Amino acid sequence: MLGRLNHVAIAVRDIAAASKLYRGTLGAEVSEPEALAEHGVTVVFITLPNTKIELLEPLGPDSPIAKFLEKNPDGGIHHICYEVEDILAARDRLLNSGARVLGSGAPKIGAHGKPVLFLHPKDFNGTLIELEQA
Amino acid sequence: MLGRLNHVAIAVRDIAAASKLYRGTLGAEVSEPEALAEHGVTVVFITLPNTKIELLEPLGPDSPIAKFLEKNPDGGIHHICYEVEDILAARDRLLNSGARVLGSGAPKIGAHGKPVLFLHPKDFNGTLIELEQA
Numbered sequence: 001m002l003g004r005l006n007h008v009a010i011a012v013r014d015i016a017a018a019s020k021l022y023r024g025t026l027g028a029e030v031s032e033p034e035a036l037a038e039h040g041v042t043v044v045f046i047t048l049p050n051t052k053i054e055l056l057e058p059l060g061p062d063s064p065i066a067k068f069l070e071k072n073p074d075g076g077i078h079h080i081c082y083e084v085e086d087i088l089a090a091r092d093r094l095l096n097s098g099a100r101v102l103g104s105g106a107p108k109i110g111a112h113g114k115p116v117l118f119l120h121p122k123d124f125n126g127t128l129i130e131l132e133q134a
Numbered sequence: 135m136l137g138r139l140n141h142v143a144i145a146v147r148d149i150a151a152a153s154k155l156y157r158g159t160l161g162a163e164v165s166e167p168e169a170l171a172e173h174g175v176t177v178v179f180i181t182l183p184n185t186k187i188e189l190l191e192p193l194g195p196d197s198p199i200a201k202f203l204e205k206n207p208d209g210g211i212h213h214i215c216y217e218v219e220d221i222l223a224a225r226d227r228l229l230n231s232g233a234r235v236l237g238s239g240a241p242k243i244g245a246h247g248k249p250v251l252f253l254h255p256k257d258f259n260g261t262l263i264e265l266e267q268a
Contacts, residue, residue, distance in 0.1 A: 001161030027135030074260030126208030
């Protein structure tokens with residue numbers, strides 16, 4: 001079921017400083033920041049040869065990463081995203097195995113304009129997993 | 135400087151249960167557990183089409199992931215590993231930028247038999263970064 005690792009998402013307090021670090025110190029290809037108001041984050045994409053890293057900075061009062069940054073003031077790895085071919089088939093397989101899908105269970109349109117679901121970290125070794133229909 | 139994402143490492147309490155979860159529920163290709171006494175971990179490799187996930191379970195009393203699991207009882211993402219062409223050139227570039235390299239600064243031989251270094255999470259958005267000479 002699991003396909004490519006689509007991205008690793010890192011929550012940061014200051015996306016300008018984090019971009020400078022990845023572009024300068026680490027010598028990576030880093031996009032310009034993009035504000036995604038409907039997702040409550042400003043995002044930067046770091047392009048690696050085989051996948052990408054996404055830096056996320058909170059945007060607005062109800063950002064989904066605000067609490068994470070309260071608990072992890074330096075920032076940290078927030079989630080990993082795996083691609084699946086069919087998000088509904090993936091969801092049903094997970095629910096049949098007893099794993100919990102966050103929210104209503106209906107896929108939402110994610111930051112890349114594709115259907116996504118998030119899985120409960122308690123059911124996956126403390127790891128927040130996003131599934132994205134490739 | 136940064137090359138491919140070599141792997142994402144996830145610390146787990148019970149590598150047999152975590153392997154079953156990835157193989158069964160998530161439908162991924164999962165290797166048999168391998169005890170790496172000199173690294174203080176038992177490791178399992180999950181092969182994705184573009185990179186891999188490594189599950190790490192503590193091995194022995196001085197495991198480098200024991201403290202992490204004390205703080206994160208469910209487990210969690212422990213580090214990410216980026217490939218670099220020349221580990222010594224990478225180290226010197228990092229030190230010249232004021233970033234901290236863990237340990238003596240001399241590369242060690244990592245779990246894949248290649249030279250590796252770890253960078254200080256405080257200097258990289260709370261993320262433990264491993265660099266591996268590809």
